[in-house]
Amino acid sequence: MAKKTAAKKQKSMEETLWDSANKLRGTVESSEYKHVVLSLIFLKFASDKFENHKEKLIEKGLEQFAEMTEFYAKDSVFFLPEETRWSYIISKAKQNDLAIIIDTALTTIEKKNPTLKGALPDNYFSRLNMEPSKLAALVDTINNIDTLKDQQQDVVGRVYEYFLGKFALAEGKGKGEFYTPKSIVNLIAEMIEPYKGIIYDPACGSGGMFVQSIKFIESHHGNKKEVSIYGQEQTATTYKLAKMNLAIRGISANMGAVPADTFGRDQHPDLKADFIMANPPFNQKDWRGPNELTDDPRWRGYDVPPTGNANYGWILNMVSKLSANGVAGFILANGALSGGGEEYKIRRKLIENRLVEAILVLPMRMFYTTDISVTLWILNNNKQARIIEQNGVVKNYRDRQDEILFMDLRRLGVPFEKKFIQLSTEEVQKVAYTFHTWQQNSFETDYSDVAEFCYSASIEDVQAKDYSLVPSKYIEFINRDENIDFDEKMAQLKIEFTDLLRAEAQSKNDLLNVFKELGYAIEL
Template sequence: MTEQKQKLEQQLWNIADSLRGNMDGNDFKNYILGFIFYKYLSDKMSLFANVILEPDNLKFNVIDVETETGTEYLEAIKGEALDSLGYFLKPNELFSELTRRGNADGKAKFILNDLAKVLTNIEQSTMGSESEDDFGNLFEDLDLTSSKLGKSENAKNELIVKVLSYLNEIDFDINNTESDILGDAYEYLIGMFASGAGKKAGEFYTPQQVSKILAKIVTVDKTKLKSVYDPTCGSGSLLLRVAKEVSDVGTFNGQESNPTTYNLCRMNMIMHNVHYKRFDIYNEDTLENPSPSHIDQRFEAIVANPPFSANWSASPLFLSDDRFSAYGKLAPKSKADFAFVQHMVHQLDNNGTMACVLPHGVLFRGAAEGHIRTFIIEERNYLDAVIGLPANIFYGTSIPTCILVLKKQREHNKDILFIDASQGFEKVKTQNYLQDSHIETIVNTYKERKTIDKYSYVAKLSEVAENDYNLNIPRYVDTFEEETPVVLAEVSKELKTLETNIAKTDATIADFCKQLNIETPF
């Protein structure tokens, strides 16, 4: 299975890498991922319809949409497809059919207009149905008129036909319900594009190494989750990673402010076989305009990698918002980190766990942030653990980060665990990388909750209070390494030996100079 997965990942990446030409990888990402998604929807539609048509010995792709009989078949299939799949495609709108038309007579035929109509029709097929919000505007970032695809219409068409043709040759094996190879390959592609996107990557992707830590922490001692939530969900990688740690997740919930990334997240959910009725992703700024369907819910697991020290309005009106009112102060306008924490605490269920990645500054900055931090620990006693991560493990920023773990009902409510994992990494090219062994050490230390010399420390709440609720990890985990004592007598002996050796070398050089009848250099 691993070999098949790796083969598919490599095939997809080779196609993406070879066809994008001079286009920026972050721009081409929207096209290649969008077309893979279109092929997936087509293959899924064919598979679903063929099962319905099997008693009539028919195949979906041979139904004539122009006949009365064909229309009757399609109407019957559409009703069931909208309920089960959430969308509908006609036989002449299938990926394979568009690819065939684009390669008629062995030449690239013009299909851009037809393709644009098909993508619009997929979205419109859901109008008035339960899945309308989940499929609406999904393909709006596939701008087939963009000059980035080519200078002329024919050049654009030729590139698109090539992409479709290459993808059409790959068997996505979607009828294999025992594996999620395609979903993993899709996630792999998102990660590969992120690795080359620099600072922009932070807008849509959390590195899998970090996702694993967060997912494992929020699922400790759990085999099922009623719900998981990410208020800054990006492409949804964190939400989907949580699902790999348990046997079942009831609902996936998230919010994303960037429309392009919001579309990618919904595609990613569907590509991982998450039924449209089981995910609820909302496109708005979480702090300023939280999802109306989320704000009154409480989630069993919350994971997040919010934008570091982002700006927000910090409007005084928020002091009457239930998410912030109890604290008496708002996070600064230029540093929304604690505003995200407050929002997540509000959304956390009583039996839930939240784990979020934040810049180190949240551990010790004063003023309003110090007040909020103190309130969370002293008044609410929600903070369960602080984990320091290595610097330079995120795309586009080299700053050191930390993970805060919070619970409303803590088993260990007399102390806080501190872990300094900042030195546990492998350097891969210019990036620091957490290997599985590093992740395992972090998670096991969290589970076992014990003090390990120069790595972790279980601090009593009274000790944290004595430090004025400053959570800077070096205050609790002593990583100081004593230098080897200097023995002056040995140093003196070494210096005498060096002097003797220098004198011998000088004499040898002087002898050579004498033999060559030249002046000595000293």
């Protein structure tokens, strides 16, 4: 028994914090509770940064300036008045009006720091009516985070990202649209390589695409100051999440003046982006009225996207925002690969205009909100020969304008959170390497078609398939039925069946408790 305990994997800081905080949730829905937890993490982080900067000012003999906003803003540190600092919050943690104190602190910080305008929750803590004791316990839990312990490891960013992912899992199917799984975002970044220029996300959720873009730049020794970020988000609470998520990492972004619908109120009508990364809502219905947006400039040169599905509305919105050499990587439901009607006409023109560069089918069960298989599209406004300089190294990408690379990643992926799949770091690198090797198209590289993985199709091939972009129509498959891993399928079914039985047992127990509380105990 002792050996088993010793061998048991030690929980990470993020896991420990999640376990502690999640027990305190009680009757508050996770869709609401995430704003409480993440706001407190932000408050603790901002306060730690403030106190650290204040100490440095005092050490330099500048104590008389230690309460002046300007001496913090110039170093991208948020200025916090006395009543907003974490030490003050902790000192009041046992009071019944703790929720009001926290709400007041967040409002005051936002007023004192213009870059946080619209980022922090407004009277959220008071409105949720959390029990004072539970809120105090949550504050104690957040107090355990040493946000400045390791600057290189981005401690608070890790915690924030972990909590966002866990909340997306907790909210489940039909909810959690604010979060795109990290390995998918990594894959997009590695493929389109957003080193320098303008990055845009028309449905940015909590800002994950932007965070991973900056991480990509830093990991490849680039300069994040050479990137400008533009985004848009419709849901007000998610808009705030994104602004907090970026602020917590010191990333500045233009998110538009207010949360707004990208189609009905485009916040960046004249934008031309060098890189677009997006995970817009899948198969969005009734996104415009029958007579609305029919002459929108974003559709110019193409048919008007159908009212019953916004997929091609999102595609054309992104096409209209691409700069002359712009590249887009985005996720869509597989139905967009072969739809008829207006979708067919738009897709045909995109292909004929040589915009479609690559189509990748992703593994199933990667998303927390849906179990369907989805597709990663790469659009490129300049597929012709071009020279790119990255960190002093010149790369010559030769002409692939008359070809489209198809990839099938459904055989890739490693288990994650029991019933989900994610791409490993090695798999992301493998896919990106294959794409860039194909892109370079030189005698020095070794791209070749691989059965059940990738195929470079000519435009004539695609025309012969009536402009279908379904990868399985092009990639060779061998012994398809023999490729089914029976043990893997049974293991997955076992997990799902176990979850169903546990849920049923819990429902039965809850029902018995209800009768018991009413004075009608049931003996089974």
